[in-house]
Amino acid sequence: MQREMFEFFTTLVEKISGISYKEGKEYLIESRLNELALTLGYRNVEELYNVVKSRSDYKLINEIVDSLTTNETYFFRDQHPFDTLKNYIFPELFKKREKEKKISIWSAACSTGQEPYSIALLLHEYFQSYLKTYQIDIYATDISKKSIEKAKTGVYNQIEVNRGLPVVFLVKYFKQEGAHWKINDNLKNMVRFEILNLLEVSQKVKTKFDIIFCRYVLIYFSQETKQKVFRDLWNVLNPGGYLILGATEIAPVSFPDMEKKILGKTVCYYKKD
Ligand SMILES: C[S@@+](CC[C@H](N)C(=O)[O-])C[C@H]1O[C@@H](n2cnc3c(N)ncnc32)[C@H](O)[C@@H]1O
The missing domain is CATH 3.40.50.150 (Vaccinia Virus protein VP39)
Known part of the structure; x- marks a missing residue:
């Protein structure tokens, strides 16, 4: 994933959710966003990037944040x-x-x-x-x-x-x-x-x-x-x-x-x- 795109998405997500992505997470972010892009009917993450950059679509931004959260959990975690x-x-x-x-x-x-x-x-x-x-x-x-x-x-x-x-x-x-x-x-x-x-x-x-x-x-x-x-x-x-x-x-x-x-x-x- 291009540096500029990585920075755009990580800055956006941190601003909204507080989640701060460290360097080295490019692959994880790209694969999750690619999956989201395909689900939403875009051809790839670049197309998603161009759409988000061109307008403030809060529903879409929330979907991006959602796709980048880590939801690991289980019953009685740590007991x-x-x-x-x-x-x-x-x-x-x-x-x-x-x-x-x-x-x-x-x-x-x-x-x-x-x-x-x-x-x-x-x-x-x-x-x-x-x-x-x-x-x-x-x-x-x-x-x-x-x-x-x-x-x-x-x-x-x-x-x-x-x-x-x-x-x-x-x-x-x-x-x-x-x-x-x-x-x-x-x-x-x-x-x-x-x-x-x-x-x-x-x-x-x-x-x-x-x-x-x-x-x-x-x-x-x-x-x-x-x-x-x-x-x-x-x-x-x-x-x-x-x-x-x-x-x-x-x-x-x-x-x-x-x-x-x-x-x-x-x-x-x-x-x-
Ligand atoms: C790893 S899970 C932990 C779930 C549960 N508390 C546990 O310990 O099993 C982290 C959760 O934090 C949520 N999360 C991340 N940023 C958040 C924010 N700014 N506000 C509310 N929830 C957030 C994620 O969506 C995710 O479901």
Whole structure:
């Protein structure tokens, strides 16, 4: 791919999504954009490039961003954050929110939904009695329209359900439909999916959360963008709440009301009460 074209696309994508492409990714970008170009009926990536350059077509630009996101995810990814939710965070929060009887959880950058559905499943499996008396909101967002559309269906193929999901849970919470598995309505209805760009949190997110999962997405951003997004997430975390990043990630900035707690095997950023 020509240097000029690579720079045009990477600058565009970083401006919109924060995803920063390092040198050496030319081949990956070219192959994904070529595939998109063909799907949209263009002859090749050059033709796509000329169209995007000549007019501001937001739908097309969003398709380009979508095609360049990495949507890798699986049920109970890393396992220990879900053990930590089960063993420490949920028991503590159910006690702390005894008066309000309301807990809000946000899976920010949820990809195709395995992360928020894992949280819903865990609540169903281990905290059933609270589900009757507490209002539990699981908000799940991603910039990728394609991923959110898939997440909303709650339908996964055999490979996807084989990744991270114990067979007992598969049998209990999913129904086989041909070669696919559909999550049951009780779990599906617990999660509210929406398209949301993490660069727009301060303008668009007006509610607060007790738990925020923001895993394996800040790794794609520049240091400056990481700090901005982390700060915006921190601002919508309730006092007494927890923000959890991917297992290999660390907070890019710290605040006076932030305490790093290690619960089980998970590093959690706790907002002091
Ligand atoms: C590698 S996946 C991680 C999914 C899930 N959190 C997990 O840990 O399994 C990263 C996700 O971040 C999303 N993403 C990238 N940039 C984003 C942005 N600016 N706003 C919201 N989501 C974004 C991608 O679309 C992708 O679905």
